[in-house]
Amino acid sequence: GQQLNQSxxxxxxxxxxxxxxxxxxSSIFNTWLWYKQDPGEGPVLLIALYxxxxxxxxxxxxxxxxxxxxxxxxNISASIPSDVGIYFCAGQLDGNKLVFGAGTxxxxxx
Amino acid sequence: xxxxxxxxxxLIKTRGQQVTLSCSPISGHRSVSWYQQTPGQGLQFLFEYFxxxxxxxxxxxxxxxxxxxSNSRSEMNVSTxxxxxxxxxxxxxxxxxxxxxxxxxxxxxxxxxx
Numbered sequence: 001g002q003q004l005n006q007s008x009x010x011x012x013x014x015x016x017x018x019x020x021x022x023x024x025x026s027s028i029f030n031t032w033l034w035y036k037q038d039p040g041e042g043p044v045l046l047i048a049l050y051x052x053x054x055x056x057x058x059x060x061x062x063x064x065x066x067x068x069x070x071x072x073x074x075n076i077s078a079s080i081p082s083d084v085g086i087y088f089c090a091g092q093l094d095g096n097k098l099v100f101g102a103g104t105x106x107x108x109x110x
Numbered sequence: 111x112x113x114x115x116x117x118x119x120x121l122i123k124t125r126g127q128q129v130t131l132s133c134s135p136i137s138g139h140r141s142v143s144w145y146q147q148t149p150g151q152g153l154q155f156l157f158e159y160f161x162x163x164x165x166x167x168x169x170x171x172x173x174x175x176x177x178x179x180s181n182s183r184s185e186m187n188v189s190t191x192x193x194x195x196x197x198x199x200x201x202x203x204x205x206x207x208x209x210x211x212x213x214x215x216x217x218x219x220x221x222x223x224x
Contacts, residue, residue: 030209042114042200042215043153050210088153095166096143096204096213100153 006089006101012109013079021087021104022073029091032065032072033098037086046087047074084108112137114203114216122222128189131219135182135203141165142184143213144176147198156199159184160207188221196223 006023013019023032031050035043047058049065049072056063062075076083086105090098115134123129135142143166144156155168159178176186182203188195198220202213 033213035215040217040220042217045212045214048212090153092209092213095160095207095209096141096158096202096211097155097166097168098143098145098153098202098213099155102152 004089004091004099004101006104008104009102010105010107012107013083014109015080017079019076019079019083019106020073021089022071023089023091023101024071025091025099026070027091027093027099028069029093029099030069031092032063033090033092034061034063034072034074035088035090037088037103039085043088079106081108114201114214116199116201116216116219118219119217120220120222122224123191124224125191125193127191128187129191129221131186131188131199131201131221133184133186133201133203133216135184135201136214139203139205139214140182141204141207141211141213142178142182143202143204144184144186145200145202146170147200147218148196153200156186158207165207191223193223195221197221 034046037043047063054065060077086103089101141160143158158166178184198218200218204211204213
């Protein structure tokens with residue numbers, strides 16, 4: 001079946017640092033989405049990408065839809081403590097079915 | 111607009127019982143999808159309903175079923191519960207059925223099977 005490989009699995013950040021994560025797939029997707037999930041809550045949509053090569057920003061977040069339609073990355077600039085959480089990429093193909101990556105856990109360096 | 115609501119938020123059941131979870135999508139949204147989230151398997155697609163019809167189904171046994179009502183509200187049912195069904199069950203709503211529609215998730219129902 002379709003699988004998304006999301007990396008890194010986890011990372012530690014210091015306030016002010018830039019963060020980067022990515023997803024790759026063996027399948028082509030029509031849409032890539034990035035979500036953030038806080039403990040005990042559902043995923044919150046951060047960015048949606050619809051076209052190969054598209055680069056979209058949402059505040060300090062920037063994401064790109066890969067040219068091959070098989071990959072996407074998410075960058076967070078100048079991280080702040082509330083950026084901590086789990087970030088998921090998701091590819092969308094048939095109807096509204098989403099295939100999710102395993103997630104990237106963002107933690108704060110103490 | 112109010113977001114996606116799910117009830118109940120927490121549920122404890124025993125093996126062999128059955129359970130029904132409810133999801134109310136964002137007003138005007140006609141598509142509801144259900145996902146199971148576990149530490150081991152991550153987020154897995156269960157099924158999607160649009161205009162009261164199941165449009166897509168994931169790889170789950172027949173014990174997992176769902177339906178959608180004319181007001182777009184959806185219910186998910188799990189019969190003969192197993193320990194492995196313990197999970198966070200999430201529903202997502204979308205305005206239309208397509209490969210490009212944004213999907214918005216509810217807070218989930220945490221099901222514990224003892």
